Amino acid sequence: MTVTSPKIVSLAEMAARVTDGASLALGGSFLHRGPFAFVRELIRQGRRNLEIVKQSPGYDLDILCRAGCVGKARAGIVAMEGNFGLAPWYRRAVEKGEIVLEEHACMTLTAGLRAAAFGIPFQPVGGVHGSDLAALNQWASVRDPYGSGRDVWVIPAIRPDIAVIHANEASPEGDTRIYGTFNWDRIMTRAARRVFVVAEKLEPLESFRERPELTLVPGFMVEAVAVVPRGAWPGSCWPLYEVDYPAVERYMDTAGSLAEHMAESPETAEAAHA
Amino acid sequence: MPEAWTGFSYIVTNLARFIRPGEVTFSGVNSTPPMLACLLAKRAYDFGFTWINVAGGVQPTPSRIPISSSDPVLSEGSAAIFANEDFYDLCTRGGMDLCFLGAAQVDGLGRTNVSVIGDWHRPKVRLPGGGGGAVMLPTARRAVTWRTEHSKRALVGKLDFVTAAGGMHGVVTPVAVFVKRDGRLALQSWHPEASLEEVRERTGFAFDADGAVPTAAPTARESAALRALDPQGRFESDAKVALR
Numbered sequence: 395m396t397v398t399s400p401k402i403v404s405l406a407e408m409a410a411r412v413t414d415g416a417s418l419a420l421g422g423s424f425l426h427r428g429p430f431a432f433v434r435e436l437i438r439q440g441r442r443n444l445e446i447v448k449q450s451p452g453y454d455l456d457i458l459c460r461a462g463c464v465g466k467a468r469a470g471i472v473a474m475e476g477n478f479g480l481a482p483w484y485r486r487a488v489e490k491g492e493i494v495l496e497e498h499a500c501m502t503l504t505a506g507l508r509a510a511a512f513g514i515p516f517q518p519v520g521g522v523h524g525s526d527l528a529a530l531n532q533w534a535s536v537r538d539p540y541g542s543g544r545d546v547w548v549i550p551a552i553r554p555d556i557a558v559i560h561a562n563e564a565s566p567e568g569d570t571r572i573y574g575t576f577n578w579d580r581i582m583t584r585a586a587r588r589v590f591v592v593a594e595k596l597e598p599l600e601s602f603r604e605r606p607e608l609t610l611v612p613g614f615m616v617e618a619v620a621v622v623p624r625g626a627w628p629g630s631c632w633p634l635y636e637v638d639y640p641a642v643e644r645y646m647d648t649a650g651s652l653a654e655h656m657a658e659s660p661e662t663a664e665a666a667h668a
Numbered sequence: 669m670p671e672a673w674t675g676f677s678y679i680v681t682n683l684a685r686f687i688r689p690g691e692v693t694f695s696g697v698n699s700t701p702p703m704l705a706c707l708l709a710k711r712a713y714d715f716g717f718t719w720i721n722v723a724g725g726v727q728p729t730p731s732r733i734p735i736s737s738s739d740p741v742l743s744e745g746s747a748a749i750f751a752n753e754d755f756y757d758l759c760t761r762g763g764m765d766l767c768f769l770g771a772a773q774v775d776g777l778g779r780t781n782v783s784v785i786g787d788w789h790r791p792k793v794r795l796p797g798g799g800g801g802a803v804m805l806p807t808a809r810r811a812v813t814w815r816t817e818h819s820k821r822a823l824v825g826k827l828d829f830v831t832a833a834g835g836m837h838g839v840v841t842p843v844a845v846f847v848k849r850d851g852r853l854a855l856q857s858w859h860p861e862a863s864l865e866e867v868r869e870r871t872g873f874a875f876d877a878d879g880a881v882p883t884a885a886p887t888a889r890e891s892a893a894l895r896a897l898d899p900q901g902r903f904e905s906d907a908k909v910a911l912r
Binding site for chain 1: 697698756759795796800802807
């Protein structure tokens, strides 16, 4: 489908809108439906000092650390997952003090995003009692002002500059659909100042109008759409493709280079044929 | 002759034995043994329970068993997508009966460290981090964890960092099953090829073992269910669980 819309941009144009030092919320979870082609494009463009916000990053944060693009990570749980274990280049970057880590529970990070989405300075969250994460992050607790006697932890707002999500389908106006679980993508798109969508394919606006309840993000909230088939590679995008485990194994092989891995990516092949 | 345990079948099956009729039971990310335990319980036990998982699945009927316990195939056959915010909110409002959570270190109170080995600010090993624990462990009705290694560096006297408090209801290792009693982990049973003395020797915290017995052998249905889930032994070889 050839469609023109001011919102449709190339992957390179989209990544070029990210400045050094920007705070990015990245959608998906571990090896599933992450905006991985976008992340690789940030690496190609040499972006530096990025802040990555994500409850369960893996490949995305790891490869950005490997390429030296990260200044700070605000994350709940970081791992390659599957049967791959820890994220090696992320781990090294934290252990050597090359990046700043703000360690969260997935839901405290979400509470911070909820505060931003709700337009308030902080957000209560359940649990956290007894965790050293509270003192580490200097989180405050408040006594229920309505008299139950319960203390509740409150998390300061987390407002990313841009939420970047990988979706199954977008309309030319930016309306966005995800099949299967949308993980944390909904709250990310509400918390961030701007929203970028990388989509497997475009669908006409009419198909969104027929089933508006399937739309996760309405187009008016979306600044830019890039169409990148297989853009979540080497991860999965339900129901289109599964994790490319051999490619992740090659990525993890320290004998291989980052350049070799990048050269395998579908967007590279696409560009070569363009 | 009863079926024998392997380290792997011991962990998966004993996790499954924590699942109770009619309850809401959750399996999460980085959690292959609990994913298999939920699938095993669906096949081996006659009672029903509501399995929800981190892929948004509610009573799913996945067409294949994924390597990743957060793979979206785990929502296949589900009649709803119950995504991340939903299952956390369910937990904090008291609606999660049993929650399986990962841990690198566990102490005698059933608290966990998944953050760091060494000092947080000068880490020897940076571990995955907070994840679900700090919010789910204190708010789930029961939480259960597992370790594929039973040692004093996994079951510790003192955690390097308290990522999550609230206390595990159960802990399963290749040689032991612990259950919380009076606020502390107590030994419920040990692997029949190990002994109470061995479990004590390999555990970094003191524990009560009153009433502890050798773990009952897997039933024919439990063994058959696990074989059906892992016919090629791929999960078993990935997990690399050794008795010692």
